[in-house]
Amino acid sequence: MYRIPELKKCSPGIPLPASTSTLLSGILEYKVTRKFSYQISLLILQPLYPVMEETNYINDLKLGKLPTHVAIIMDGNGRWARKHGRPRVFGHKNGVQAVREVSEAAAEIGIKYLTLYAFSTENWSRPPREVSALMGLLVETIHREMNTLNNNDIRLRAIGELQKLPPKTYEALLEGIDKTKDNKRMDLVLALNYSSRWEITECVRTISELVRLNKIKPTDISESMISDYLATHFMPDPEFLIRTSGEKRLSNFLLWQSAYTEFYFCNKMWPEFKKEDFFQAIQEFQNRERRFGKTSDQLL
Ligand code: FPP
Numbered sequence: 001m002y003r004i005p006e007l008k009k010c011s012p013g014i015p016l017p018a019s020t021s022t023l024l025s026g027i028l029e030y031k032v033t034r035k036f037s038y039q040i041s042l043l044i045l046q047p048l049y050p051v052m053e054e055t056n057y058i059n060d061l062k063l064g065k066l067p068t069h070v071a072i073i074m075d076g077n078g079r080w081a082r083k084h085g086r087p088r089v090f091g092h093k094n095g096v097q098a099v100r101e102v103s104e105a106a107a108e109i110g111i112k113y114l115t116l117y118a119f120s121t122e123n124w125s126r127p128p129r130e131v132s133a134l135m136g137l138l139v140e141t142i143h144r145e146m147n148t149l150n151n152n153d154i155r156l157r158a159i160g161e162l163q164k165l166p167p168k169t170y171e172a173l174l175e176g177i178d179k180t181k182d183n184k185r186m187d188l189v190l191a192l193n194y195s196s197r198w199e200i201t202e203c204v205r206t207i208s209e210l211v212r213l214n215k216i217k218p219t220d221i222s223e224s225m226i227s228d229y230l231a232t233h234f235m236p237d238p239e240f241l242i243r244t245s246g247e248k249r250l251s252n253f254l255l256w257q258s259a260y261t262e263f264y265f266c267n268k269m270w271p272e273f274k275k276e277d278f279f280q281a282i283q284e285f286q287n288r289e290r291r292f293g294k295t296s297d298q299l300l
């Protein structure tokens with residue numbers, strides 16, 4: 001059964017051991033003459049390049065400066081499929097592999113919450129065949145990945161108007177949530193039949209009802225009370241939000257929660273988004289200055 005490597009024990013800010021590339025090139029350099037070592041290492045190391053690239057990005061991360069919560073708008077499945085001359089569902093199927101890669105990558109470095117926008121309230125207006133294929137894919141993926149989630153101590157959660165999902169999807173989701181509820185390493189949160197405006201409307205309804213019943217006064221309403229009545233009440237706001245496919249908008253996702261979120265837009269389509277892309281994005285987050293309304297000088 002697949003286990004995600006543990007990296008969390010590395011001290012914050014201390015670089016990880018030398019990357020695979022440096023190590024292997026070093027050995028080759030030692031064993032053969034300087035003249036041929038470069039060509040030989042090129043030949044032998046070529047199949048290892050993706051792993052080496054990934055290792056390099058991990059090495060460059062400051063593990064003490066990670067976001068606690070990363071949110072992702074997984075966009076571009078349809079366009080990716082079209083580019084390959086295939087139906088849109090082919091893109092979604094390949095998107096599942098990216099979900100796996102990025103979940104592994106996030107758990108590997110110690111991200112505590114990973115929220116994925118998997119199906120928005122507006123996505124119901126897609127062709128019925130695509131909607132039903134997406135719902136089927138969710139059921140299949142939850143069943144297939146259950147053991148991996150448990151073996152890696154990852155808790156499945158969901159936000160959105162879940163009761164309105166097709167019964168089979170809803171049941172698979174509840175089962176996945178229940179069977180992983182004791183896991184502690186990372187929460188993998190699927191936003192399903194979710195939209196921020198739905199969530200904020202629900203929150204306003206609940207709080208108004210509390211006022212009507214005289215349980216609270218309007219002056220009791222605070223920002224933290226609103227956060228407590230949103231679907232995301234169990235996790236901190238995301239410090240970092242990634243959107244793939246070159247689109248630069250939030251599409252009704254975590255509007256309240258992203259007041260101070262750092263945004264990262266990349267041109268890769270979601271099925272092309274790999275571990276190293278995730279690490280590269282996190283690296284960029286680590287180089288951003290988060291001022292929260294203050295000046296740079298005040299942060300020193
Ligand atoms: C956006 O691409 C993608 C979606 C609306 C669905 C995302 C679903 C998956 C990645 C598969 C299932 C997920 C899980 C968590 C198992 P798009 O179709 O809007 O692409 P386009 O903009 O190119 O048309």
